[in-house]
Structure formats: C-alpha cells, structure tokens
Amino acid sequence: MTITAKQVMSLAGRLLQDEEAVRWTLPELADWINEAVKAIVLAKPSANSVTAVLSLTAGTYQELPDQYQTLLRIVRNISSEGPPRVGGRVVRVTTRDALDAQAPYWHDPRQTPYKAEMRQFVFDEESPRSFYVYPGNDGTGKIEAIVAELPAQITATGDPAALASYDQDIGLEDIYLSPVLDFVLFRAMSKDSDAGNPVGAVAHYQAFASAVGIKTQVEGATSPNARAGVAGT
Structure with missing residues (x-):
C-alpha cells in the first residue's frame, strides 16, 4: 500500500492538535511532505x-x-x-x-x-x-x-484549504509513513512562534533520521x- 498526503496531513493535524489546519495550513504541510519524500529518496534511492x-x-x-x-x-x-x-x-x-x-x-x-x-x-x-x-x-x-x-510534487487539486484536495499518492510505500510524519512534525514544531516546540522538533527529526539511516544501512547495496x-x- 502507498501513502497519501491526506493521510499524513490528518495524522499530523491530530498530533499537533490542529485538526482544522488553522496554525499549520494544508499547503504548508504539503510542502513539508514534498521535502520529506525528496529527503528519503535521496538517502535511500530504492524507496x-x-x-x-x-x-x-x-x-x-x-x-x-x-x-x-x-x-x-x-x-x-x-x-x-x-x-x-x-x-x-x-x-x-x-x-x-x-x-x-x-x-x-x-x-x-x-x-x-x-x-x-x-x-x-x-x-x-x-x-x-x-x-x-x-x-x-x-x-x-x-x-x-x-x-x-522522484515522485511528483503534492499540490492541491481543488480548494487548497480542503483536506480532500490532497488525496494523492506521495509515491512511497506505507512503511515510510512514520518517517514522513516525523519530518512533517519536525518542520511544524520548528516554526518560530509560541506554538513552536524546539525540543519536540529535535526529537522528531532524530526519529526521521534514524529510520532513514537504518534502512540505508540495511540496504547498503544500492x-x-x-x-x-x-x-x-
């Protein structure tokens, strides 16, 4: 099974306690999903x-x-x-x-x-x-x-503020759901404001890097x- 941007956004909104996408907009989350996918494919090409x-x-x-x-x-x-x-x-x-x-x-x-x-x-x-x-x-x-x-970039197919506009395959299998989500949460928590959470951001980035790094070592024959x-x- 593959991952959809809608799926990642829904989980991120729940964990950020921002399910209405008020603090972190959906287009913003889409940009971070695109960044996560690119980082994963560059680190682990066979993804x-x-x-x-x-x-x-x-x-x-x-x-x-x-x-x-x-x-x-x-x-x-x-x-x-x-x-x-x-x-x-x-x-x-x-x-x-x-x-x-x-x-x-x-x-x-x-x-x-x-x-x-x-x-x-x-x-x-x-x-x-x-x-x-x-x-x-x-x-x-x-x-x-x-x-x-490198999969196609995720962009809204309809209303950018509607979650349904992001029901698109991000190009990775579902085993990469956690790393993609961790990367999105890292970027969200890194925003410079009272809503930022630098400690949480570091933790999520470390989880992302660890997951991608482990897979890269296991599949070192790329x-x-x-x-x-x-x-x-």
Whole structure:
C-alpha cells in the first residue's frame, strides 16, 4: 500500500492538535511532505525505484533523464521496447581502472568503435546521475535500467484549504509513513512562534533520521558497484 498526503496531513493535524489546519495550513504541510519524500529518496534511492528503458546518446558518457535521481542497476540491452519488451545482451558493471588498463583508448571511437550494444558500464557514487558505457554507444542503443525516481510534487487539486484536495499518492510505500510524519512534525514544531516546540522538533527529526539511516544501512547495496563487489571507480 502507498501513502497519501491526506493521510499524513490528518495524522499530523491530530498530533499537533490542529485538526482544522488553522496554525499549520494544508499547503504548508504539503510542502513539508514534498521535502520529506525528496529527503528519503535521496538517502535511500530504492524507496521509489522503477525499471525504465533508457535511450543512449552517442559516446561513452551518459546522463539520466531529469526525472530520475540515481542509477541503481543496468540490466540488459533492449532490442525492442515492445510490447512485449525484447531483451539482448546482459550488461555488467566494471571499474574505470580496469577499463583504462585494458583499453586505454576506450573513449576514442577511432580506436574503439562505437556500437549500438553495450557490454559494460562504469558508475561513480560521486556522480549518481551519470555513467559511462563500454563500448561507447553509436546513439541508437537502448538499455533496461533500474533507477530511482522522484515522485511528483503534492499540490492541491481543488480548494487548497480542503483536506480532500490532497488525496494523492506521495509515491512511497506505507512503511515510510512514520518517517514522513516525523519530518512533517519536525518542520511544524520548528516554526518560530509560541506554538513552536524546539525540543519536540529535535526529537522528531532524530526519529526521521534514524529510520532513514537504518534502512540505508540495511540496504547498503544500492550502488551498482556494491552489488558487484567493486571497491570504487
């Protein structure tokens, strides 16, 4: 099951003793839900992972389309998107050092001709939205990849002051309800006024960070390099 913004807002209003959204408005809560989702997806990319077909550009250097946050895995070449989708050669992760040692001119199409089909790729955690392919692509290749996608922003579909206007999927499974709620409560209690609660705000942020941190450690294999036992690129 997935979480709706309405669900988070309702719980937050109850815990803040502001069920009529007088002190903390619904558009404000929506902004904080969007912040929470982004923070979770950045810390734990597989929280909203999708399998997508990517079109490759000419050359060895590739970038993910704007809607994707990071590359998690490249599975195979695709000969037809279908339906049904038709797969080709599997793709393996390697290190830049290994390719540099074995084929020093692998970036140069005069030495290593570009092709439609790729065999290996190089991923660098410092640049999660880009990767290199070997051999360089001729601009016609397509691959199937698992990528992290940032869900669409939550905005009111009707009256911004009506809870029903936020009955929208935030893009995360219900196991993330508590971290999202903790983040919203942290932001609400951090407001500078008599209604603020700095001690409560810190407690909720720590709960949020702990929950996301634990899940990130448990799922520490999100990097393509970690899955393949690659120490670094």
